Amino acid sequence: MLKRIERRNAKLGMFIHDPHLPRLDRWVGGFLLTTNQDLERVQRSNLETVVIDTGLGMDVEDYRASTTAPTVWLQSESHIDLLGAAKARVRALFADARLGVSSFDEADSAVRAIYRSILADPTALIEMSRVKDDEDDLQRHSMAVSGLMMQFAEFLDLAPPTVQVLGVGGLLHDIGKIYLSSDILAKTAALTEEERNAIALHPQRGHDLLAQDPTMPELVLDICLHHHEKLNGAGYPHGLKAGEISLAVQIATLCDVYEALTSKRSYKPAWSSADALSSMSQTLDYFDEELFNQFRLFVKQTFFNQDTKNTAACL
Template identity: 35%
Template sequence: MLRHISIDQLRMGMFIHELDGNWLDHPFWKTRFLLARPQDLQKLRESGVRSLWIDASRGLDAIALTSAPAPTPAPPPAAAPTAAQLVTPVARVELQAELPQALKLLAGSKAAVAAMFNDARLGMAVDPARVTEVVTQISGSVLRNPSAMISLARLKRADDYTYMHSVAVCALMIALGRAMNLPEEQLMQAGTAGLLHDIGKLAIPDDILNKPGRLTDEEFRTIQQHPQEGARILIDNCEVSALTLDVCMHHHEKVDGTGYPFGLQGEQISLFARMGAVCDVYDAITSQRAYKSSWDPAVSISKMAEWKGHFDPDVLHAFVKCVGIYPIGALVRLESGRLGIVTEQSERSLLTPKVKVFFSTRSNMPIPQATVDLSSSQCTDRIIGREAPEKWGFRDLHELWAGPNSLPD
């Protein structure tokens, strides 16, 4: 029997069925468990949770704790909303306004994905409601300002890659879907597919996944098994759509037929799998890994455009419109000789973002930081090219656009 109680009524031995409120407001990534540890009870009382549902058939009932007349049983929770109902209109905000919320959300999403993947690793079912919850929160941030989430997710630490990559691809898939004018329900499906696309890497030994040197042919063949392993894990442990299974299985296919695991080509690859291929590669090459350094985001976009036969040209074009020719965090050289970091995209043109300048190539010296809006009619400067941060010995450039302490926990 489900019963709705206040946090003050919660006692050891109760079986928690569902916590009310935003999942970011409490420290638990699994909301159905027997309350058997005093420290968990203390955490819940100190959290933002004010009420919750317990299952009296699986634990202590609140009525047994009091001689007061039994309250009228509360109705069971309403049916879960559909994906379309979860995506509601959201007002767009400036990048700097969304960054703090996106940073908090990234940390929470990483922990949630880690818990889900650990459940799958142990052969346990992954809670579809929790997957939907995470995707919904990420979608909200992307709708408010897509640059915040997808730019911060790129800053992941190498040892966080597995889980943060899933979060990043989820955000990128939603942002790309918006750029392609997909219906709202399909945005949620795209996000879910992005979140779970690499779950098959759970079946690949860590010493191969994180090998610092070149893979042997045998090791690479092992890596190539992860799409099919992922589909197996999803079928066995998750309630997911055919679309999510498709992206998991086919996000390494290439339009020219040279991808894996089946060598599909062109229209044989679904639209969402073609979207997944672009998002997966972009996040991979712009991320720091145990075996390679990250690429500058603008360089990454340029390189991806050069890989003929790898991506669907229309999907890649939509992706560039989404993240920009010069994405947030790209180091660029201006005609004036100044170097700067792209801090915000322009709605007028992909070529005229806002740039925070901080260095002069003419004096080879730092200059006072200033933000230049290249789309302004009063601005006479322009971008003439990309620059590699390592060429100049620059480090921690993300602090120029995201601020200090902006690496996701």
Template identity: 35%
Template structure:
């Protein structure tokens, strides 16, 4: 039976069902667990959260509570439960507005995934349901402006790759699912699968996982076991859906049967696993890794187009391009005038005409006053003539340019 109580009445032995208030204020990655450590109560009080839901069927009740109070609490939570997570309308936001919110979500999400991986390494079972709030927050951001959180999550350090990769793939899966016109449940399943697809890496030796150089055949064999380990962990948690389990196990399969762990081919690979493969590869090659610097987003799209045949589902990949753009946010492009510009936002009118920020003249080889240009506007004659390599022009602040 569920009951809402003031956080001042929390006691060890109570089973938390939900922390009230904004998810951003929550001090934990999950909200359903039994309080066994006084430090956890202190963290809740310090967070500013004033009320929580407890489940008195799974833990201690508040002393002196009456049956009528309990009945009122149950009625309140049942009314709340009628609202389906993630289906409320999300007002579209500009890139600049959503970047601020997305930065906070990324920071919170990183801590949440770090905590999740730590619990796995400590032998604790992971409940997929507990990640629901995190998936909902990421989904809401993507609904308001898909480019913001996806682009910020790409700016991970090599040390943060394992954790922020999960966040980035979650966001990419949500955006792709929306592009494929999946229903709300399908979008949420895709996001959950993206967040948990690499859980098995928590069981990989850190020396191998974070190795700065090329892996030996033996080390690669170890890493290739992470889908199986992740699947095992989620099965033990007993709450992951068949879709989440499938993506975790099969996001490294290839259409020609050369993938792993089961060497599935063609129609044996589900739609969601095909989606997971595309999103996983894109974030991997655009991110800085311990052994290499990430590629420019536009270069990554071009490379994936070359790899697509035999490896990736072409229909899914085309939908993915529509969701992130032919020139994704952060891409360095050359305009017809000879100016270099960085892509700052996609246009609903054309994949070839995003909003860009021109900042460099290739003719004078000097930086110029930055100018925002909507290439899709009827009065604009500028157009993209190709992508450019930042290193060629000694440009080192590209990410600062699009993110500010």
């Protein structure tokens, strides 16, 4: 819920949403007040009021009622708690999709929850993908790609509204796979031609589902329909080539492939970042080379400490 408050009432733990306030960091649609320095900058600004998002941070009433310091409140919501909240929103979103319902607003809310978990721990989503648990593989992959796309888009210094929509595109890119049987999705043996043809339909089927919502951004539809296109024209469903594939789709493709390689699946173990990037570097006719180099730097900066030895080998 968005609420406008007087600037002097801003407190640590609040999520500042107001787009007119100069960004204190460069995350999606605003930022969480976590330091006294950021709080002072807000309170010294020339704005009389600011907008807070009470769904992503503390409310004025929460602060007044609390007997605990805001910094303790921030620490009390661990990345595990935040990730659990994001999972719950995504499960509800995918349950609706299986009933034939698509909603940009619901997807946008889920992406904000994913962002909040990233804010607490930038590596949480990738680490989640490397561990097999009871979470649906498709939902886990979609969450991780969403988070990766937002982080990479921010690394590229794209505008916050674009970063937010890219996050939605990442979350919904594989939504068409809800129409595939679990046997196909989890199959460890080679796929039959019939099964490959069924999988190749998922971008179009996902696009058709999402297009039922007239508020669904074109960028999200583009990502869903074209995330398997390759710059050399060997992708599907339309065989697009370089110059025909948008930057948004290229970002989605890089993040999709990287996440798939580094995640644990029923048919393969999780690869290291180094192995994934090495494999991707052998197929640069699929990707824009300059964008791939930026992606490699982004991985080094964001996940280097998670896999220092192996990542250093290829970076």
